[in-house]
Amino acid sequence: MTPAARAQAAIQILDRILAGEPAEAGLLRWSRASRYAGSGDRAAVRDLVFDSLRRRNSRAALGGAMTGRGLILGMLREERRDPGLLFSGEGHAPARLSESELLAGRTPSADEALDLPDWLLPLWRGSLSDQAGPIAAAMRDRAPVWLRANSLRASPAQAIAALAVDGIVARPHATLATALRVEEGARRLVAASAYRDGLVELQDLSPQLACAALPQAGRVLDYCAGGGGKALALAARGSDVTAHDADPQRMSDLPARAARAGARIRLAQTRELRGGFDLVLTDVPCSGSGTWRRTPDAKWRLQPADLQRILEVQAQILQHASVLVAPGGWLTYMTCSLLDAENGGQIRGFLASDGFALVDERRFTPLDASDGFYLAVMRRC
Ligand SMILES: C[S@@+](CC[C@H](N)C(=O)[O-])C[C@H]1O[C@@H](n2cnc3c(N)ncnc32)[C@H](O)[C@@H]1O
Structure with a gap:
């Protein structure tokens, strides 16, 4: 595929995403219908789509429209490339730019330049204060x-x-x-x-730094184990790890992953949990706002009601998991979010009523680590 044909494929996929189709589904649909596309083409189209989503608002302003064509035109203007090279109308290239497309487009406003949903801006600024702008800027680039x-x-x-x-x-x-x-x-x-x-x-650097900062503990419960990334990291530090998840299906790959890694991890159902763990890790479901470089689609899909539901689940998990901590043991809380409501806000709420004391709290961002990530370590009094 020529660069222009790749751009046309990205335009069509972006139009479907903007109409509500999830990004991965849109890419898969195109991939299946495009047998002629090689692995290099697929990677290039994927990059165009994800780069456009990372910078959606600023590129739509530059390109003059919140459409696939607007986003690709915005990219070319941002990169000071001649739009006519891709919008040539030849072969499988995008159609030539119309008079109105050539005239449309403007410099993004200060808010648009952050490339975040409008409703989230006050929360983002309130959570990150003077780092809000630099972190938003870092989130507009691909993750390492x-x-x-x-x-x-x-x-x-x-x-x-x-x-x-x-x-x-x-x-x-x-x-x-x-x-x-x-x-x-x-x-x-x-x-x-x-x-x-x-x-x-x-595993991203930030969760690795967070796991390395945990107290060394013997009996560890990974209460929200999911695919087991943290459970494997803790097993590699020599802990005796039990993995649990409210949705046990989420742990289905964990036995094979653990075998490959040479780790022994016990899986437990909720009814089997007895408590008495030296350390309970709650890597809770969250907005994922710290990982939006990797999942830019999720950034635009998140709605205030989703965040509200997530906050309720996080608070419940802290309550349920806390009873499983042995006297003198640690309760740890992690999110891949940068929003204070999900981080310090949850911990302040939890500590107001329970017998735990905060012993460590850290935030990782692309400015000092990699993905946005939060860790709180509490000790049972
Ligand atoms: C952020 S993911 C965990 C990722 C995982 N720790 C890893 O490192 O790969 C959050 C997990 O919490 C689980 N979860 C959601 N609600 C829960 C609850 N009430 N109790 C326990 N786990 C829950 C979800 O099924 C999901 O797998």
Whole structure:
């Protein structure tokens, strides 16, 4: 496919997304209908779609319309490229720009330049104060790929060497040597033997830093285990980990992942939980506002009512999980959100009535780590 044909494919997919289709479904539909597209084309179209969603409001302003054509035109104007090169009307290229399209478009307002939903702006600013602008700006770019070297299988140096065999270049983080940033070859990762043999796990830097900051504990319960990313990280630190999730289906891949990683993780149903854990981790469902670089579609889908529901679930989880902590043990709370209502706000509410004391609280952002992430560590009094 030519660059212009890729742009036309992105325009059509974006129009469907703007009409309400989830981004992944839109990309899959196009992929299935486009047998002629090679893997390079698919990756390029995906990048165009996701880049456009990350910068949706600012590019729509520049391009003069909240449409697929407007977003791609906005991209070209932002990058100071000649729109006529892609909007040529030749072959599978987008149709030539009309007179009105050529005249439309303006500099984004200060709010549009943040590329966040309007209703969320007060919450974002209230949560991040003078960092609100710089963090929003960082969220308009693609996220880096981070790996966790699995110490049950390999040292960081061994993991880096194994990745290099498959042409993947990774470098350790300055203070957390097991966190490896992928510099080259990220698209080859899932086929690489270092990944398939469990030497590395895909995990962003921020949750890795958060897990490394947890107190060392013997009996650990991962109360919201999901796919098990945190459970595996804690097992690699030598803890005896039990994984639980309100939706046990979410843990269905965990036994295979644990086997690959050389970790022993027990799965438990809610009715089997007895309490007495040294550390209970609640990696709660959240808005995901800290990970919107990776899931820009979710940024525009989130509605105030969704956030309200999420806040209620988070508060309930804290209450339910807290009774499972042994006397003197730790209750820990994590989100991949940057909103104070989901972070410090929840913890302040919880601490107002229960027998726990806050011993550590950290926020990670793209300015100092990678994804937006929050950690609170509380101790049972
Ligand atoms: C952020 S995800 C967990 C991600 C996971 N810890 C990881 O590192 O891959 C949140 C999980 O909480 C689970 N969950 C939702 N409500 C819950 C509840 N009331 N009790 C326990 N788990 C719940 C969801 O099913 C989901 O798997």
